[in-house]
Amino acid sequence: MKDNKLIFVIVELILLFMIFIFSVMLVTDRTSNIKKKVTVIIENQDDEAWRGFIYGLKKAAKDDDVSLDIVSVNSINDENDMESLIENAINSGSEAIITEPTSNSSINEVLRRARTKIPIVLTHSDVKNSDMNIPVVEADCYQMGKKIALEIEADYGKDLSGKKCGLILGKIGTEAADNAKKGFLDEVKKTGLNVKWTINDKSLHDNSLEILKVQSDVDFVVSLSDFGMKKATQSLEEKKLSASYVYGIGCSETVCVALDKELAKCFIAPDEFSIGYRALDMISNKLSGSSEMEDEKVNYKVMRRDNLFDEENQNMFYYLLQ
């Protein structure tokens, strides 16, 4: 009899507890779950070259239900800046960081230390000469550099002896810039192309138009960065650059307009949307424990005036025009 009473009391208590739990679940908003937060640290967010990348990040964040915090700075000058940015991100509750490596090796060392605390994904480039093994989402820069050379060959023939070109390099000190340069030079070295001058990305940032103006005449300019392409085509339009066309790597509406205006002859467009989307998707999967992170290469397209508005290239404008 006593056992029966005990069982009855226990069952009634369990039922009461269940009623309480269900009631609480009914009245509380279950949708207000705490999202995982990922911080993206980039330089010059307002640069339109980031549009596709940021759009990709935002779309992935929405699809994966991740809170995205994009931290933009004018420039990351030293390791203290980067360390401070990472610390702030961690303190604000971020569980992972996406960033682009810089040319400063001591800054990259900060990333090495930070990756022991939270997952980090690099975009657009790996860290030069590094064994950090931080996963990278990027386009194949070597192949893009090489592809530019091949497109020049397609326009001018395989014998480029007697042709002169100016070369604008990518972000100095990054592996992406080195690879793109190497890919281009590897391809053109057998063509006899004379690379008349070379300027780096940083010099262009400091004094873009003036520095281009003083360069010697060339048949065409090759830019291995979007910024370089924009500046070169702008200089060309303003007749401050003595060259016929600009070739290069680009990912902005301005570069597309330049191509449409035939200031640029051809450019290689890395899939910036995919870089952003995959970087965040990868880190989101890592945070949810469903997969490990590995290096990933995204596609690129060869854009010319005659295929710029083709149906298969229209989707690029979805993110370039955001």
Added chain:
Amino acid sequence: MFEKYKKLYPTSIQSLIMFASTIVSMTMLVIVGLILYNRFYVIGKQSYIESTNSLVKQTGVNLEDYLYSMREVSDSIYYDVIKDKDLDKENIENDMNLLYEANSSKIVSCALYDSKGQLIMASPNSKEKINIDVESQNWYKEALRETENLHFSTPHIQNLFDDSTNHFKWVISLSRAVEITRGGEPEIGVLLIDIDYSFIDSMVKSVNKSKNGPYIYLCDSKGSFISHPKQIQIEEGFSDENNKAISSLSTGVYKEKFKGENRDLVIYTVSYTGWKMVGVIPNRSFKDGMMNIKLFILMILSLTAFTVLLINRIVSRRISSPILKLDESVKAYEHGRDSKIYIGGSDEIKHLGKSIEKNYEKIELLIKDIKREQDERRKSELEALQSQINPHFLYNTLDSITWMIEGGKNDEAVFMIQCLARLFRISLSKGKTIISIKDEIQHAKSYMNIQKVRYQDAFEMVYEIDEKVLDKCIVKLVMQPILENAIYYGVNAEEEDGIITLRAYEKEGDIYIEIEDNGYGMPESEVEEVLKNENHVPKHGSGVGILNVHNRLKLLFGEEYGLSIKSELDYGTKVTIHIPSILFTEENRKYLEKGDSYERQ
């Protein structure tokens, strides 16, 4: 297999009622819960589909209105501005600009091309791009392919005019073949109105607020996207949509399984264009929406189960409590703890209690009757036994007196008669069957005196009587048959050394009266027969055997009392009377004489 669970089976009536009613209630609750959930699910899903259907239809109608207004703009430009005017002679620029300005929030540009793809007029005034091949553009080709219709293109980047702002524009081209007149000659031209795509895109996006819920997208009649919340992800291969398959479907509600997921599709075909506004309801989103219903039903079920259990408990207690009390009272009655039977609870239980009580009363009466009958039978047996003694004894005594008188032994005869008188006085004892040991010994002495005279002092009588036992109770005339046997079997009439000892003492609360002779004794087998075989009657004496005395003592005092015999051939026999030590009082005498068995205090 189920043996180990048998101990869990309810055994008490309350548990049984509780168990049975709970099982039935819970089963009903689960069934009701499932039916309720199913009904909610079906109705909820129907309502979900209907609300999505309404939304799709409403958005489709809004889009139709919008596209209709665009067609009206096209019609206005064509019929009010272009048609019937010689473009070489009349300037239509102002009229066209006017119409453009009136609709500039929706229109990016409008332009008129001739049959060779040459721009005739454009509003706003823009510089056409160099090296533009209009004839290769789809909107132009479509307009000339079906000249009687207006054609809406899918969204694309406008590739016609130089834009001073260096920005591209997403447009949907509305093109139609128009009849133009130039220099008096009619010819075919193409009127193009580039509609701002952002308006249609935002119209679709505005109804796609939910992240995991149903969503709406717009595609053309071939399934090519016009607007989709995940268009870029699909184009880039990060997501997927079954858009090509729905191109063949007309307005209605459909079910499909896509990528392993069941979905409901609501399709609205936009008039004139053949575009399809598609509402997709993934099953998952509906199930998410049903979560609150599930929780609500679970809460109601839990609450009901809680209440039902409580009610079951109360009802089962109300039903079983009187039964349990009745059961307890019956058990108490059976164990003699309480003689009152519980009468209470419902009418049926009261009736049952009363019936049991009546039955017990009847049983008690019957038992009393039986006991009374038994007591009376025992008393009558006692009396019968005592009445057996008297004739024997009288016969023997009178025989002795006769023998004395005949022998001229008058003094001895007088002594005998005095002894006999004393003997009778004690024998009669005013009809009492219980007398004091003192009287019984007196009786024994009178008897032995008579016998000594009769046997001419052939034996010696020794009395070893503890004074303490004299005032204790004894059944009268129990010594006489033993003494009689001691004389007949223990004393040799021809020898004069026979000794009969009468010994009485108290030990451990009991009285022991020993009658010992030094006569022939008996073999062991005969000793056993004396107290067992009723047919073993002495050949001499009163005829009342030792067994008779033994039975009388046991009948009155209990089984542990009575006679015991020890005998050895040629050494003699000792018969011991074992009785309880009961003080001889009037009260005790009456008690014992009532025939009730003695119970040791």
